[in-house]
Amino acid sequence: MKLAFGADHAGFELKNHLAGVARDLGHEVLDLGTHSPDSVDYPDFAEAVGRAVLDGRADLGVVLCSNGVGISITANKMPGIRCALCHTSWGAARARQHVNANVLALGAWEIGRGVAEDILRAFLANEFEGGRHERRLAKLHDVERRGIAAEAPNA
Template sequence: MRIAFGADHAGYELKERLVEYVRSRGHETIDVGTHSLDSVDYPSFGKAAAQRVLDGEADLAVLVCGTGIGIGMSAGKMPGIRCAMVSEPYSAHLARQHNDANALALGARVLGPGLAEMIVDEFLQTPFEGGRHARRVGMIEQPADES
């Protein structure tokens, strides 16, 4: 699998660790930045990583900021991105299995690196179940006035 990573300055160190971790698991990575602790704007990096998924350059995206909320909200506004902001492995599992999430947002200030690795493992190894969930994912993708 090819995974796109994006983070702001608050998520930089955890992103760096997760990029190496995912590579050690045999996956390819695309790192859109940031590449330092200098202050940057999280929407730019969340959208850049999500765009790699939309363009077919990456299968999934992993996004990191202080809480995971801002970067996840930014990516989730992009049509076709289903971003799950989670803080434990079970939700990451269900986000993939039931919601076909294609982006994962994590908070570097609220998660330890070991727990973040466990969450990423669940996210990457869990397939979408389809079936009754496919109809619901289709509903998520519809514009609000068509629901």
């Protein structure tokens, strides 16, 4: 599987670590930055990872910032991205199984390396279950389409 990773300065170190874990698990890694601990803006990296997933350069994405909130909100602004901010491996597994999450967000200053590794492994080890979740995912897509259609030009 090909994974796109992106992080701001707060997530830089953990991004690098998790990219190494992903490689050790046999996955191909697309590192979209940041490439230093210098201050940068998380929306740039959320968008880069989202675009990589949407255009097929990556199967899944992983984004990190200090608490994961800003970068996950930004990623979820992109139609077709279902970014899940996870703090547990159980939540990561459910995100894949129930909503077919295609991007994982983590708060680098909220969880340690071991927990982050467990979350990443659970995210990668699970797949969308379909079934009753397909109906819910279709409704999610309907909400997304209505939101795009209602978007005000000056919003």
